[in-house]
Amino acid sequence: MTTMIEFENVSRIYKSGENELKALDNLSLKIDKGEFVVILGPSGAGKSTFLNLLGGLDTATSGKIIVNGQNIVDYDDKQLTEFRAKEVGFIFQFYNLIPNLTAKENIELMEDITGLKIDGDKILESVGLTGHGSQFPSQLSGGEQQRVSIARAVAKQPAMLLCDEPTGALDSNTGVLILSLLQSMCHEQNTTVVIVTHNAKLADAADKLIRIKNGQIEDIEIHENPLDVNEIEW
């Protein structure tokens, strides 16, 4: 196992006037390549901040975030954009598909960023949406939209998939489908997957479970034999 992501004493402090809010407080951790990581914590614990820093949407106030040997905290806007384009697949709670583009076009949109030739139909097939390619997001159900969103994220073959409450807006059956899809992508294609959630039931499915509280790590569990998402009692 090679270390892919390393946080070294990372802090993110939001300042508004006199007040300081420490969203992340001197946090350090390591994630290996191909790991299925679940980050658990209550609201306001700093989960999303962690994910945003890792995804290059936000910049740490101090500390180092090393991804594949590069400290992305030192990156400028342009480098961060390239980092997001090449390395990161982001999956949002509210899918964030482009409403003006069809499902297939949403996926093939990644051609513009990566320069790769992308076969939208094939990727749609891999998320079980064969035949939905010409539909617009507004014509799809929530679960279908999230699958398109996953398809879009994996289309550019990123080093890591970052998921912010990916099942937060879905019913539990659909949620299981989505998580199982993510888990199998992780294990079959050796893609690192980081899922942020407040749903503790997902804990047993993780290779590595990180609990965060008040911007700090509460504990880290390594599961040698994680459960398959489908085996969990929801």
Place this chain on the structure above:
Amino acid sequence: MKKLVKKMFRDLSDHKIQFLSIFIMAFIGVFAYTGISGEVVGITDVSTHYYEDTNLADGWIYGEDFDKNTLKDIQEMEEVQNAHREMVVDTVANYSSDPDITLHVLEGKQDISKFHLFKGKDFNPNDEEGIWIDKRFSDNRNLDIGDKISLKYNGTTISKTIRGIMYSPEYVYYMQEGSMLPDFSQVGFAYISSEGANFDLKYNRITIDSYEELDNKEFSEEVNDVLGQYSYAQFVPREDNVGVSTLQDEIDQHHMFTGIFPIIFVLVALLTLLTTMSRLISSQRTQIGTLKAMGFDNKSIIYHYLSYGFVLSMAGSILGLIIGPMTIPYLFYPSMSAMYSLPHWGPAWDVSFFVVAALMVIFSVAVTYISIKSINDENPADAVRPKAPKIVTSGFIERTRLWNRLGFNARWNYRDAKRNKVRAIMSIFGVFACALLIMSAFGMYDSMNDVKDWQYNQIYKYESKLYLDENITDSQLSAILDDTNGEEMMEQGIEVKYKGKKQTALMTVYNESELFNPTDIDRNYIDIDPNGVAISDRLAEVMGLHIGDKVRWHIVGNPQWIDSEITQTYATPFGQGIIMSPKVYEKYGDDDYNYSTNVILTDKKIDKNYTGVTSISTSEDISSGWNEMTEAMDLMVYVLITFAIVLAVVVLYNLGLLSFTEIQRELATLKVLGFDSKSLRRLLLTQNLWFSTIGFILAIPASYVMMELMMGSTGADYYFPIHIYPANLLISLIMTFGLSILVNLMFSRKIKRVNMVESLKSNE
């Protein structure tokens, strides 16, 4: 309710830009309308009041020596309220370069065409030593109350002391003979009392104040009946006074020039205001639903939002209503006052100004009401949720092969425009209106220059034009011709009649000329048939004449009408009329008309005085006169273009902002996915450029139609073809697209600042 007021102020500060733009749109719409129209309205208002306050005569009867009984007869005419006698004579003041002063000798105190006293004492009929002199002459000659002035009339010297300095409504526009521009040190007018006359008094003019507007023709005939013994008496109605008519023409011309521009401004402003307002309300949708769910009644919610539209558009409109007429018209006054003499220049408010301002407010309140109503009519459970996105479907274009070859940028923009049709149409309309205004303004400017070039470079090739005294002797004439190497010509004012239509025109009679070269409508030189009669296209059009028709004409002042067959047409921008050779003229004229040269054209610059020449106009005079005359129009072009630019920026920025707010979330997503700011900027620019292209293309034919309408109303004397120079067309194009790009650049910082984290949190 108190809390809602608090909310309103917080909303105002949260949505500063949108609210500001509603305020600005209302302001600009009203400001442009009142500012541009204000010039014409102001001058009309000032002159109308001036004529009323001074009781400008409704007409004048000119004669030689009216006696007391005649005056009484006139006074007793049914239509006449009052009438006065006066003697009006040309005098020369005793100053360097002999300025001409028109002297009015008044019989007693008069209440018709009273002068407007600027300084000093009012007219006193018993003051034998006093004189009242005009303001502009006194300014130019540094004269003041108490100064002495000497005038020479018929060998008599009239010496008086200045008692007052004044303006007269009969002299709104006047100038020295043979000139295109007034030089107020060379020309003026003055009043004295008949008590102070040291010369033979012959009252040669009667001023008339009528009860109602006079029917000129009828009244003229009645006057002739009353004044049977005075064969030379002639009635001149008020509108034929040189000052009154020239100022009116100028006003009409400005009116034509501003045309429908102000209305376009109002329209664009109104439409943008409406779009913004309705979008703003929809953006508050869930808040409205929440207020409702909390138990606010419909009425207070509606009032709350109505007050937004009302307060903002009201404030903008009122400001525009006040500032418009107080600013823009003042730009025009300096050039106008170089030509015209009014006691003051100032703004005025027309009813239409208030109508426009009221429309702004009413429409914005109405559109607010309609938007709120539609949300309010939903049940609160639906309204608290954002509106379900519109279902987009693939249309015809998306099924074509071309579509598959389009990039993401084009696809996204096409669908975005399709999904937001109102915004798209508004943007196109905004660009269209802006390009239309810019092109038409340039077009008017170019057309004027084009006409100048046509008339003064192509048709007229002379350097000097000499107007001859009618009593010039043959030997004097041939001496001048020899000395100047000139060409002879006769120009006469004529009246033309055809099938009941009557029109004044200019007749030009000459043999052959190198300095006067008539052209056809395509500006190709043509030869005038030495055996025929040519008519100008515009005159033919106005009269409904064609080649082969017989036109009936006579020289003004000569009662003999002549019928001539038209054999040819020519085109000219100014001085529509007919051309013939002396041979044809004498043939048709028989015994009644004999050719006699009254104009000499020469390619030499003449600056010396010949005996027998009354005045000389050089091409330089004409050129500077032209520039002075068109100064006001040039200014209007600048004002229009400036407004068009401001309007375009505000409209495009406004619509851009609406669109930006709506797609902010998408932009954030794209940013997270790895698109850089540059491609996001390009994404927005693409749409702007599409709309600009469509708007600009539509504006080209529209501006031609608009100029056609405006130029068509120039009157029977002029033919101004529409022309826009390619360079200015190009500038219009660059300006239109430049503005589009400029507005896009205004968003570049906003795009950079799109907060990926914030925008992704929830659907709201």
